[in-house]
Structures are given as C-alpha cells and as structure tokens.
Amino acid sequence: MARVENSIFEVDEDRCFGCAACVALCPVDALTLEGIMAVVDEPKCTHCEHCIPACPVHALAIVPEAD
Numbered sequence: 358m359a360r361v362e363n364s365i366f367e368v369d370e371d372r373c374f375g376c377a378a379c380v381a382l383c384p385v386d387a388l389t390l391e392g393i394m395a396v397v398d399e400p401k402c403t404h405c406e407h408c409i410p411a412c413p414v415h416a417l418a419i420v421p422e423a424d
C-alpha cells in the first residue's frame with residue numbers, strides 16, 4: 358500500500374495511554390511502546406491504517422505534513 362503523499366502518521370501524545378493495541382496490529386512493526394506512549398518510526402509506516410480504528414482513544418491519524 359502506498360503512503361499518503363505529503364502526510365505523516367501521527368500519535369496524539371495527549372490521548373495515548375499506552376494500551377499497546379496499535380503496536381500489536383502493525384504489520385511492519387512501525388510502532389513501539391515507550392513507557393506509556395506508542396511511538397512511530399514514521400518512515401517505516403506504510404499508511405495502511407490498520408491500527409487506526411483499534412485505538413480506543415482515537416490517538417492515531419494520518420495528517421498533513423507540517424510545512
């Protein structure tokens with residue numbers, strides 16, 4: 358699956374509480390848990406969106422890249 362142009366996958370640090378649901382789902386291991394926070398290795402992320410609906414607090418999104 359192609360990455361979304363000019364966009365990045367982001368974890369909302371204010372929402373994430375480290376449940377690790379997303380970490381377990383990522384097919385390319387782009388997510389790791391650091392303490393109580395999911396951290397993305399963004400260049401590794403394929404923007405497949407598999408993990409996005411799994412987050413109970415809607416902390417995951419693909420957003421336009423900042424200028």
Ligand code: SF4
Nearest residue numbers: 383402403405406408
């Ligand atoms: S969008 Fe896909 S590749 Fe990116 S972190 Fe989520 S599951 Fe992994």
Ligand code: SF4
Nearest residue numbers: 373374376377379412
């Ligand atoms: S599923 Fe949501 S709350 Fe759970 S670790 Fe991932 S981003 Fe954080």
